[in-house]
Amino acid sequence: MARVEYDDVTKQFLGQQDRAAVDHLTLDVADGELLVLLGPSGCGKTTALRMLAGLEYPDSGDIRIDRRSVVGLEPKDRDVALVFQSYALYPHMSAKDNIGYPLKIKRMTEAERDRRVTRVAEMLGLGTLLDRRPARLSGGEQQRVALARAIVREPRVFLMDEPLSNLDAKLRTHTRTELKALQRQLATTTIFVTHDQAEAMTLADRIAVLDRGRLLQLGTPDELYNRPVSLFVAQFIGSPPMNILAAQVRDGTLVAEGVWRLPLGRRVDATEVSLGIRPEAIALSEPSADAQAAEVLVSEPLGSETIVNVKLGNALVKVRAAPHVRPDAGATVHLRADPARMTLFDAKTGAALP
Amino acid sequence: MTTRAQTAGRQAAARRREGTWIEAVLAHLVFAAVIVFFLAPFVWLLTAAFDADAQAYIRWPSQLTLDNFVRVFTEHDFGRALANSALVAGLTMLLDVVAVSLAGYSLSRMDLRFKSAITYGVLLLQTMPLSATMVPIYGLARAVGLRNSYLGLILIHAAIELPFLIWLMKGFFDSVPRYLEEAAWLDGRSKLRALVEVVLPVARNGIGVVAGLSFLAAWAEVLMVIILVDRQDMFTVPLAFYQVLRTRGGYTEVQYGMVAAMGVLYLVPVMVIFFATRRMMVRGLLSSARGL
Numbered sequence: 353m354a355r356v357e358y359d360d361v362t363k364q365f366l367g368q369q370d371r372a373a374v375d376h377l378t379l380d381v382a383d384g385e386l387l388v389l390l391g392p393s394g395c396g397k398t399t400a401l402r403m404l405a406g407l408e409y410p411d412s413g414d415i416r417i418d419r420r421s422v423v424g425l426e427p428k429d430r431d432v433a434l435v436f437q438s439y440a441l442y443p444h445m446s447a448k449d450n451i452g453y454p455l456k457i458k459r460m461t462e463a464e465r466d467r468r469v470t471r472v473a474e475m476l477g478l479g480t481l482l483d484r485r486p487a488r489l490s491g492g493e494q495q496r497v498a499l500a501r502a503i504v505r506e507p508r509v510f511l512m513d514e515p516l517s518n519l520d521a522k523l524r525t526h527t528r529t530e531l532k533a534l535q536r537q538l539a540t541t542t543i544f545v546t547h548d549q550a551e552a553m554t555l556a557d558r559i560a561v562l563d564r565g566r567l568l569q570l571g572t573p574d575e576l577y578n579r580p581v582s583l584f585v586a587q588f589i590g591s592p593p594m595n596i597l598a599a600q601v602r603d604g605t606l607v608a609e610g611v612w613r614l615p616l617g618r619r620v621d622a623t624e625v626s627l628g629i630r631p632e633a634i635a636l637s638e639p640s641a642d643a644q645a646a647e648v649l650v651s652e653p654l655g656s657e658t659i660v661n662v663k664l665g666n667a668l669v670k671v672r673a674a675p676h677v678r679p680d681a682g683a684t685v686h687l688r689a690d691p692a693r694m695t696l697f698d699a700k701t702g703a704a705l706p
Numbered sequence: 707m708t709t710r711a712q713t714a715g716r717q718a719a720a721r722r723r724e725g726t727w728i729e730a731v732l733a734h735l736v737f738a739a740v741i742v743f744f745l746a747p748f749v750w751l752l753t754a755a756f757d758a759d760a761q762a763y764i765r766w767p768s769q770l771t772l773d774n775f776v777r778v779f780t781e782h783d784f785g786r787a788l789a790n791s792a793l794v795a796g797l798t799m800l801l802d803v804v805a806v807s808l809a810g811y812s813l814s815r816m817d818l819r820f821k822s823a824i825t826y827g828v829l830l831l832q833t834m835p836l837s838a839t840m841v842p843i844y845g846l847a848r849a850v851g852l853r854n855s856y857l858g859l860i861l862i863h864a865a866i867e868l869p870f871l872i873w874l875m876k877g878f879f880d881s882v883p884r885y886l887e888e889a890a891w892l893d894g895r896s897k898l899r900a901l902v903e904v905v906l907p908v909a910r911n912g913i914g915v916v917a918g919l920s921f922l923a924a925w926a927e928v929l930m931v932i933i934l935v936d937r938q939d940m941f942t943v944p945l946a947f948y949q950v951l952r953t954r955g956g957y958t959e960v961q962y963g964m965v966a967a968m969g970v971l972y973l974v975p976v977m978v979i980f981f982a983t984r985r986m987m988v989r990g991l992l993s994s995a996r997g998l
Contacts, residue, residue: 427892428891428895432892434888436888436889440883442890443886454894457894501889
């Protein structure tokens with residue numbers, strides 16, 4: 353049980369003088385929370401995690417667990433467990449010895465060790481595999497052994513560095529669900545690093561989006577999805593991603609891609625803006641005065657829904673439609689947008705406009 | 707359909723691959739010559755050692771005997787020399803393994819200032835001809851009382867091989883992923899114990915190679931033994947050889963049978979070590995080559 357705080361943490365690697373790997377990161381993770389650090393590769397998320405584990409040291413700022421600074425503590429003295437992307441199982445030990453290794457270090461008796469290892473192994477369905485070496489386990493099994501090794505210690509904090517990225521798609525989705533249930537059950541503070549927005553959305557209590565070492569937005573999955581603070585966050589989250597259209601503000605209305613006139617229910621000071629609108633915030637409607645005609649490029653039926661790609665000016669707009677709606681390429685459809693679900697961004701800075 | 711040109715082309719290619727029969731015969735002759743050249747000394751050792759009247763050339767023993775083996779132990783105390791060699795080589799190996807593990811790990815993992823200079827400096831030491839250091843080593847050993855001493859021999863033998871072995875071991879450590887020891891640190895181990903319990907077992911092929919090379923080098927070393935040892939009970943095997951060569955006062959009458967018997971006994975441990983560890987050696991050297 354632990355609260356984790358990053359307080360104005362900066363870390364710069366040697367030979368990377370132009371920018372910091374982690375740039376003035378301030379973050380407060382509540383006890384029992386599952387926080388996801390999300391961002392593209394090189395955004396600093398893994399470095400942030402490794403600093404908490406004690407594998408890297410911050411240049412400035414403080415990192416605290418339960419209000420006590422851990423900067424300067426050896427990894428062994430921090431009581432945090434890390435699940436590595438590559439699992440980092442000890443190749444010369446059986447699955448059982450791998451899981452029991454942290455307990456052996458704590459000088460736990462062999463009987464107690466066996467009891468705990470068996471319990472965690474059962475929890476993760478590893479019962480029959482305990483005598484095998486890692487080389488004789490599948491990727492999914494190795495991943496569960498790595499998870500078991502972290503869980504068996506009952507650490508203050510779980511750290512997970514893209515633990516699902518080496519699994520195939522089906523197993524990844526399955527493990528994701530299990531992992532979330534497990535974290536709820538254990539109620540241990542967890543920091544999870546990923547570049548996969550779907551993984552972040554499904555797992556997280558809150559998501560911290562990082563880019564170039566900076567924290568761009570911290571919020572619940574819903575907040576990030578519906579109220580992104582910048583173009584970067586808007587485009588990073590959601591699949592298919594948010595449609596971004598070049599737009600001008602003229603006399604209280606919005607003109608997207610030079611053709612689509614949209615009502616603007618508020619005052620906006622800028623004239624050149626980027627309009628962000630999610631695929632499900634656009635509806636295909638009957639022809640009418642306030643619906644915009646557009647040409648269909650292609651329809652992508654996905655079973656549960658259809659993504660209709662239409663051409664609007666020079667832009668490609670994705671519209672989420674019901675599964676039976678499948679307009680042919682070249683057909684004309686009419687678009688209607690939900691004004692309440694439009695986000696405007698400054699065309700130059702990319703920041704969301706109030 | 708296959709055209710005639712294609713068939714001809716294929717035949718030509720096959721000829722290029724296999725060569726003509728003359729080339730094959732020549733190649734085999736060359737190989738045979740090389741093998742004879744390298745095997746001849748061993749054949750001589752084996753035949754002469756069991757020959758009651760051994761000569762300086764290869765021949766089938768005039769009379770098969772074990773007499774030569776008995777005499778090296780009774781007349782020359784060869785057992786003592788073997789024990790001395792085994793002791794010195796064994797402890798040299800232990801010292802090298804410990805020192806090389808620590809130094810190689812540091813060079814592989816730590817962010818040291820001047821790391822590149824240190825790393826290449828180590829290699830530079832290896833290029834220094836040993837004979838150039840003979841006189842200072844003699845003087846130094848005499849000054850600190852390390853002549854005619856096991857400790858002196860062990861220290862100098864361990865030091866001679868150290869630079870090369872450090873480089874070799876650094877390569878092995880480079881091929882062990884860092885996250886393994888990081889996992890051990892997070893599991894609660896200190897850096898030193900993580901090295902001993904996780905990194906070294908994973909790099910065990912490398913340790914095997916280092917141990918083997920260190921033992922064999924110390925086992926075979928002559929020059930330093932000559933300058934550091936003159937007491938007969940401290941003689942290692944190479945000095946015992948020398949003793950047999952000059953047995954008869956003013957005349958150098960070589961007793962080939964005993965020399966050969968000593969040679970066989972000298973080779974046996976080397977062969978045993980090689981065959982016991984050859985898989986480990988090959989695997990280790992291959993992984994080192996990949997790691998470098």
